[in-house]
Amino acid sequence: QQQVKQSPQSLIVQKGGIPIINCAYENTAFDYFPWYQQFPGKGPALLIAIRPDVSEKKEGRFTISFNKSAKQFSLHIMDSQPGDSATYFCAATNTGNQFYFGTGTSLTVIP
Amino acid sequence: GAVVSQHPSRVICKSGTSVKIECRSLDFQATTMFWYRQFPKQSLMLMATSNEGSKATYEQGVEKDKFLINHASLTLSTLTVTSAHPEDSSFYICSATDRGHTGELFFGEGSRLTVL
Numbered sequence: 001q002q003q004v005k006q007s008p009q010s011l012i013v014q015k016g017g018i019p020i021i022n023c024a025y026e027n028t029a030f031d032y033f034p035w036y037q038q039f040p041g042k043g044p045a046l047l048i049a050i051r052p053d054v055s056e057k058k059e060g061r062f063t064i065s066f067n068k069s070a071k072q073f074s075l076h077i078m079d080s081q082p083g084d085s086a087t088y089f090c091a092a093t094n095t096g097n098q099f100y101f102g103t104g105t106s107l108t109v110i111p
Numbered sequence: 112g113a114v115v116s117q118h119p120s121r122v123i124c125k126s127g128t129s130v131k132i133e134c135r136s137l138d139f140q141a142t143t144m145f146w147y148r149q150f151p152k153q154s155l156m157l158m159a160t161s162n163e164g165s166k167a168t169y170e171q172g173v174e175k176d177k178f179l180i181n182h183a184s185l186t187l188s189t190l191t192v193t194s195a196h197p198e199d200s201s202f203y204i205c206s207a208t209d210r211g212h213t214g215e216l217f218f219g220e221g222s223r224l225t226v227l
Binding site: 032034036041042043044045046049087089091093095098099101102103104106 | 115117145152153154155157160202204206208214215216217218219220221223
């Protein structure tokens with residue numbers, strides 16, 4: 001059973017656009033929701049994370065929107081750049097336990 | 112953020128040999144480390160959870176005698192692929208959680224294993 005569902009599988013945007021990646025979860029015990037960025041041949045790197053006590057978190061051009069009642073969270077990348085082209089994974093965990101990952105979104109930002 | 116070092120980044124070996132991959136947490140104590148396998152353009156597949164000083168917990172379908180995991184200290188876990196075969200060729204990634212502090216998960220750089 002997929003604990004975290006991620007969409008879309010791939011995304012292509014023009015430079016300056018705002019790609020949005022969505023994730024949904026079922027387990028209400030999850031209390032930590034990170035996003036990871038992975039470049040080819042590299043391990044994932046923590047990009048930004050949110051806890052359910054807030055509905056939005058911004059770090060630079062990256063924003064997480066969190067909807068606790070809908071059990072959904074999304075990543076928005078403002079003013080996207082070609083260097084943002086990567087695969088993005090959402091995840092969820094009940095702190096201290098196993099992390100559950102989405103299936104990944106391959107983002108391509110066209111110059 | 113915290114640093115997890117994984118070595119080697121690339122390894123090529125002959126079929127039938129064993130390969131060891133090391134994962135170190137450089138600036139925090141990792142009570143738990145996770146080992147993942149990733150196929151091209153796919154998500155992370157959890158292989159096992161490794162707790163310091165105890166036996167690793169393997170996910171269903173992962174052969175514990177094939178993929179030996181040792182977590183001898185709070186900063187080091189190793190994955191040994193025994194009697195490797197071409198189908199074991201993959202990208203292996205370790206991660207560690209700073210459970211005692213933030214609960215965040217940090218990944219190593221990954222190890223590309225190619226078995227000839």
